[in-house]
Amino acid sequence: MNPLQACLLLSTTLFAIGLVTTLARSDAILVLLGIELMLSAANLNFIAFWHFGPATAPVHGVIFVVFALAVAAAEAAVGMALIIALYRHQKNIRLEEATSLKG
């Protein structure tokens, strides 16, 4: 198993942890954090491929991560705002109770 694969496995596991959190926990904040974890896993992949990959376009992996970070920040801000709105709407933030859109 070469280092690249190790990195990929690491990111996969992190992604899985984030996914499990998102699926298992009912607290909206935790779900959001799980999503953040998955994002970070993706970033790990970018960096890994940039680090071990062919040095043709050296910086693109990093640039991707920079954008991903920016988007993550925006996503966190909006997500937290949504959660607060949700809390104001239904005195708690349990996601499985926020089902007013069901058909």
Added chain:
Amino acid sequence: MNFAFSVIAFLILATAAAAMCLRQLVHVALLLVVTWFAIAAFYLWAGAEFVAFAQILIYAGAISMVVLFAVLLTRQAPLSPSLTPAHPGRVVAALSLGGAVAGTMGYAILRTPLAPASAAGPVVSVRELGMELMGSPLAAVLIVGVILTAALIGAVVIAASPGTTKEEESS
């Protein structure tokens, strides 16, 4: 380097996993901060200095702050275990799905012949990075700027009410 890598990997996974099992939301948030730091350490190890510090600045500095605020603003009772244990069926389903994803992906990773092209990875200086950013992905930079502004305003609008102050705005 393998030693450093394994330590970092262990830190990342352990803290993440532990955070996901904790019952106290604030603890989760703080433990995840450790995870962010570990990830930043991974970036450092991979030679992406700038990204590492940006990661700390954004995740530890901003996002975790926002999370903590969300926790405090949506908290029923002080130190209340805000997390009721999820009912087992969901947990089982979640674990199985997560395992499936991890397994399939891992299988795919392991059986694809991936050889690191460069043993000693490239090192990018901040100046190069800036030059590159001002190059082809300039449009993307602008778009990201627009996205951030929109998110900022949107956050304020969504969370705005006689109660809330500017905290969401500042992430």
Added chain:
Amino acid sequence: MNAGPLDSAFLERAPVQLRDLLCGYVPEAVRPAAEALITMVAVLAVFGLLFAYLTLAERKILGRIQNRPGPNRTGPRGVLQPFADAIKMLTKEDIVPRAADRLLHFLAPVVLVAFSLVTFAVIPFGRQLVAIDLDAGVLYFFAAGASTELAIFMAGWASNNKYALLAAMRALAQLISYELPLLLAVVPVIMVAGTLSPQGIVLAQAGWNFGVLPHWNLFTPWGLAGFCIFLVAALAESNRSPFDLPEAESELIAGHLTEYSGFKYALFFMAEYFGMCALNSLGVTLFLGGWQAPCAFLSFIPSYAWFGLKLLSLLVVFIWIRATLPRLRMDQLMRLAWKFLVPLALLNLGVVAFWQLTAGWSAPLQLVRWAASLSFIIVPFVLLGRKLSAGLGPRVYRYAAS
């Protein structure tokens, strides 16, 4: 070791040579570790002592300003006061409330001190004296600084006390709000210097006009504006008066420090002063030309001395401000940050861009360049100030003795 002649070069090199000398006695294998260790010890020692005497100086200066002697019992003129305080703090009982979250309650001060010390790693104290010359040093500094906010929150939350919690939330709001102007005030310097490494920024400010006028960023329009914004934001970031809302004694007992006592309290105190020193060091590095001498003929004095001098003067300014200004209200704090400092800092970016674009202008046009840059800063400053202070006329104290 070979002791060179006792000249400026020797003095310049002295600390490094001392370190090498000490490293000479340890085996090769652990030499890098040993060097790092020595650096840490040196920083700790210097700034520990600085902290100790800064507290004393603060109390003395405050005393002078408030027309009282200040501490003067322990030792001649109270020079031993800090040590007395230290002993007192160490011997005091360490109380942890029962309802508190013990782990976090313990971790908070540790993390705080750790992060506020970590920031010193990238500050160039002298020509040779920089612990790690990081390529992204400034970013590193802010990353570490951002992390200290967490510690404050931990403290406030862990002690499970409503005052502490309020203080923590206030602290977060304040720190986050003032991080923006801080960063925005630093960006112009980076734009001009073209690097994120503090050492590089200092070198970019090297040189003098006819031997006396140094090329420090402070002496440019955008630099001046940036420095002022930076100073205000730094005051707020280090929770010092007039921005000391988080530990506003009169409102929140002692804020997030309420439930802390003894050594942990001392740690918080120390961390606050370390943070202040670090921010001021950054200010010196970015705007006051770091360890550069103000005049060519004065450059025989070793660089770290200059750095120390500038740092000390800034610290004195901070103490002076604390003695002079009353505390702001929360909404005033927020308004200042979001409606005044941030817009001005953004304008400053435009100004520095203009400055860079017009760098090639010839001598007479230089006047235009200066005038334009200054007006771009000053006019909005006046207008914004008018707008913000509208309606806040001079207050009438009806019951004050006149």
Added chain:
Amino acid sequence: MNPFVPHLWLIPALPLLAAAIGALTPRGGRTLATSVAVLGLVGSFVLSCLALRSAVAAPSVHAVFNLTWFELGTGAIRLGWLLDPLTALMCVMVTFVGTLIFVFSIGYMKEDDNAARFFAFLSLFAGAMLGVLISNSLLLLFLCWELVGLASYLLIGFWFHKPAAAAAAKKAFLTTRIGDLGFFLGLLWLSQSAGTLLFYDGGHGCLEAGALAALTGQTVAGGLALSTAIGLLIFCGAAGKSGQFPLHVWLPDAMEGPTPVSALIHAATMVAAGVFLIARVYPLMLADQALSNVSVHALTVVAFVGAITALLGALLATAQTDIKRVLAYSTVSQLGYMMLALGVGSWVAAIFHLLTHAFFKALLFLGAGSVIHAAHHEQDLRRLGGLRRRMRLTTLTFAVGMMALAGIPFFFSGFWSKEAILMAADEWGVSQIPLFMGLTAVALTAFYMTRLFAEVFLGPPRTEAAAHAKENSPLMTLPLVLLAICAILTGFLGTPAWPWLQATLAGDPVTPRALVESVPKVVGSIGLIAFGVSFAWILYGRRPRTAAVAADPASTILPPIYRFLQARLKLDEFYAATFGRLIAAVAIVFAVLDRRLLEGLVASVAWIARWVGKLNRQGDERGLNAGFNLLSERLRGGGRAYSRGQTGEAHGYLRILAAGFVVLVLIAISKGGR
């Protein structure tokens, strides 16, 4: 070649710039707009003085500067500036009087909060007028001419919330348009036949020998020389602008505008434009004098029109009860004098009278404005009176203006210029009728001016407003004084004893003659003036009326004629009855066509369309709807079934997502395996 000429455009440019600035200033910025306007005009006044100096240095040359505006096909449209004593003198006069009027209106418009707009319009007006003066191309002149018309429209209708003002503005605009139509036709014809519109172009201009010879050579229908026809067409424009007989009706109504505007329009600029135009194209008008085989000469028409206008205006002025209307009609008659002078071949006399008239008429209007402003906008002279005690300065200056206009001998400019005109008319070989008309008008002028003065200033105040009037601020009286001084002095520029003005304009050396050419004629005209004054004094001055309602003494003498005059010869009604009717009839015819013909067509088309629609609807209801209903039922059912899957629970969706992802990865692996 005069180095000053290429920069001549600066003279109109300054006020136009001021107008632009004033137009851009918000309502609040009256100070800015005012100061800019005044400064601009003062600047062009200084420039005009420089121009005058350099023009007088060489009186006989027409210094020109021509440039190509744009290429059009083969030919090029060319514009240019022209500097000769005529232009220079007019420029100085316009800028000087204009400046004084501007200063006056600062005080007059103090209460009005649209003053910024007002001054912008004033500057535009002045700039356009100066453009008319300096232009060396009939085209450029026409452009500025129209600009003057626009500005006058804006200014007369400045108080557009007053319906009368709006109507007056419209009337002025349309009436002058009628004249300008002729002007434009003449312009086109001239450019088509002479090939250029430049006046002077080093021998190729349309006012120079070559072109004139070509113009006089050919004749058009009715035995008119081509030049005569063109000249008469251009004269239409002039008549429209400076209110000659058939087209004079707009001028009295234009009094609805603010008084400074009346002063500007009637004294200095707009009405002068017509006279100036004729003076400018004088060689063209003069061209057909040489020929004898033509049916009529252009100038003859001009002379008769002028004479009629002079008499008519004077007649009407005697019966008006509104200060400004009296002055307006007197303007009409004075313009008639100028046209008469032009017609009888002494254009220098015309310009002389134009200059003197500009000063004393501006003086009179500003005096009237000062009276009105002081009497709280009371303009009816029956309701004024007795102001001489309260407004001494105004009274004095007004008296000066009045005597100048009435032509009191020797010390007032009006006398000299009018005498010059009458002398010219006397020497005219064609006919003596204009002379007699002019002489009658002289008497009438003296009469109505005396009447006006007596009514306004003498006797007891007849209303509260008049009783409480008090002298205005120096800002308003100072211009009066200055103008009064000028009204006295300008006359001595052109006395027969020292005819500097005539000589300069004509470009001859100054040749002094006797103080008066022929004593008997002068004595006669003085006698007429004395008669007019004394008659008016007997009627109005000796025992001034005491009540506002008291009948006008003149009306007691010849009531029907008085009433007819008061109704302004029923000219407006006449126009309404003739031209108005005609147009209305045409409109009715078209309306009828519209209703009967077009509506029928449209209706039938609509009817057909309606029937088609009905058929269509039947088809829909029978056939399509059933199918649609069935289909939508199906859709609704499917949707109901499908929406059961929509639990609205985020985790459920996420689970499905993850499962799908796993499946995709497995597929990818199996594909990759092969």
